[in-house]
Amino acid sequence: MSASRQSLWARVGGWLAAGVVAATLAGCATGGNMGTDPLPSWNDGASKQAIVDFVRDVTKEGSPNYVAPSQRIATFDNDGTLWVEQPIYTQFALMIAQLKAAKPRPEWVNNPTYKALMADDMKTAMAGGEKALLGLLFQANSGMSVDDYDKAIRQWFATARHPTLKRPYTELVYQPQLELLKYLRANGFKTFIVSGGTMEAMRPWAEEVYGIPPEQVVGSSQTIKYDVATGKLMREPSLFFLDDGPGKPVGINLHIGQRPILAFGNSDGDMHMLKYTTDGPGRRLGLIVHHDDAQREFAYDRQSSMGKLDKALDQAPANKWIVVSMKKDWKQVFPSAK
Template sequence: MQLNGQSRWSERAMGSIYSGFRSTFGVALLVLGVALGASGCTTPASTTASTPSAVNSTATLPSWRDGPAKQTIQKFVADVTREGSPNYVPPAARIAVFDNDGTLWSEQPLYFQFAFMLDQVKAAAPKHPEWKNNPAFKALVAKDYGALASLQKQVLQLIAVANSGMTVDDYDKTIRDWLATARHPKFNRPYTELVYQPQLELLAYLRANGFKTFIVSGGTIEFMRPWAEKAYGIPPEQVIGSSQVVQYQMHDGQGTLVRQPKIDFVDDGPGKPVGIYRNIGRKPILAFGNSDGDLQMLQYTASGSGPHLALLVHHDDAVREFAYDRTSKIGKLDKAWDEAIADGWTVVSMKDDWQTIYPAPKQ
C-alpha cells in the first residue's frame, strides 16, 4: 500500500518557476536533538515500542516548508507508528534507508569521495607508470566528470590499487586527515558541513519515532564510516556501501586488517537492494534517494506489501546549491523521476520544500 496521496508532483516536477529564497530562524530548535543523535543517543527500543503515535514534526522539521512533501512524511510516520492503525508497523520493522551523495549531502561538481580519490591517486601515480593509459586515471586527472560518472567501477578499482597494502586503521586516518583540511570549491567549507539540514531533522524525527536509519550508498563504507555517525547520527554498522577486499594478517604479533587491490562489492543501482538484503535482512518501509542510481532501491522499497514511502530529492536550487537532473553527468535524475511521476512517489523540491539547505557554518 502506498501512502503518498500526492497528485501535484508531475506538475511540480516539470515546472520551472519556484518561490525565491526564504531564510529560517527555526533551525536552532533542532540543534540539541541533532547533536544527541550524532552522539549515538537514539531512542531505546523499549521506549519506541510503547510510543502510541508519531512525535510531532512541527518543532522537529523546522527547515521543511509546509506543503505536500512535509505533509506526506508526517502522515506516513503517524500511520505506521499509531497503535491500532491498520497501517501500524512494529518498531523492529521500521527500516528507513537513505542514499548519501545528493540525498544527505551535496555531490556536485564531483562526488566528494572522487575528490578524495583524486588526491590519493595523484600521490600514488609516480609508483604506477602503467596508469598513464588508464581511462579512469585520465578522467580523474582531467576532472572529466562525465567520464568519471560512467567509469565509477574503474575509478574504485584505481583507488583500491592506490591504497592497497594499507591497514584499515591507516586508511581511516588518511580519510579523517583529508576531511579536516579539504574544502569545497564553490562554498569553501569542509565537505562534512555540506550536509542537508532538512535531512538531519528528518533522520532525527524518524529515530524519535522508532525508525532505524541506514545509509545505502555507492560510496565506499571505508570513506563514509569515519564521519557518518558524527554528521548524521548513523553508526558504522548502519552504513552500507561499496567495499574493498580486506585480509586479516599478523604484523609484529598483532592481528590487523589490510586492504587488498580489489573491489569486493559495488553498492549502486541494482546493487543497492542486494546490499540491503545482505546487511539488514528486512525490506525498508521508507527509502530516500536523488538519482537514477537509487531507482532499484526505491523500487525494492515500493514493492513491499505493507505501507511504504519512496522519496526523491530534486536538485532545482542553483542559488543555494545546484540545479541539475536529466542531463547531469553527476547524480543524473531521469528514469527515476519518470517512475516517481508514474507511480506517485514523493518528489521533494529543494527550492520549494526546504527553508534552508545547510547548517550554519561552524565558528
C-alpha cells in the first residue's frame, strides 16, 4: 500500500477492519449461523427475512438448494445500490473535476457544454446531450498513464465532498449493504461489484470501504494501450466496454466467469443482471433498492436523471425480485459520522 493510499483511507479503515475480523470469526465458530444479528441496520420484515432464508438454504449441507462455496457468487451494482447516486453519479463528478483541472484545449473554449461545466451549470451542460458531454469528459480523462490517472483519482476522493450531504463520497455508502456484504462473505460467498461506472474509479477504495478487492470490481472500461517504448499503460479517449444494461451479464461472464446466485441492483441498468442471475437453475435471489426516502437520502421512485427504475420495478413481481424500501427496510442509511 502506498503512503498516499494510507493517508486517504486511514479515517475509514479502522471500523471496517475491526468489523470484518469479528464477522469472520463469528462465522467460523458457528458455521455461519451467528449468534448476534449480522444485519443490525436492516429492520425486521419480508426483505431481511428473504435474505436470511436464502443464505441459510444455499449454505446448508444436505439442502436440495445447497451451493458449494466456489459457486456462491453475489453481484452488486454500485451507484444507487451500494452508495449514493444523486444528484449525479460520482463518476461524472470525478470526470468533470478532471476536465476543470485540465489545461483548456483550443477546441473547447467556445464549446457550450464546456462553458456550462466550467460555470457549474449542469442543467445546460446536460441539455447538449449525453454524447457531447461524454465526448468532452473522455477527452479530458485520457492521454495520461493509468498510474497517473490512478493518483489523480485518489487525490480527488481525498478532498471531494458530496454537494448536499457534505461528506466524503466514500462515507456515503449504505450501512445495511456493508453489513450484507460482510454477512455474505462470512457465509462463504464471494462478493463482486458489477457497475456501469468504470473500474478505475472504484478499485482504489473498494477494498477498504466494501471489503471487495480490485479484481472483484467489474465495470465499464476505457481503451488502454501498452506503450512498449515507455512501458506505460496509456488511456485512449474511447470506451472499451460498457458494463450496463445487457452489458452486465456480458461483463459478469468476462470478469467472473460464473453466473451469480444473488444479484442486487437499483435501476433498469441492472435488470438484465437480475434476470441473468435469477434465470439460472437452483435457488437464486434478486433484489432491488427502492429510493423512497427523501428525508434520509433521496426519493426518486421510478424516474430521475440517474438510475431510472421503470421496467425493472414492473418486472419484479413476475421474477420474484425483492424490492427493498430504503424508508421501511433500512434502520440506518449511512455509517455514523466519525
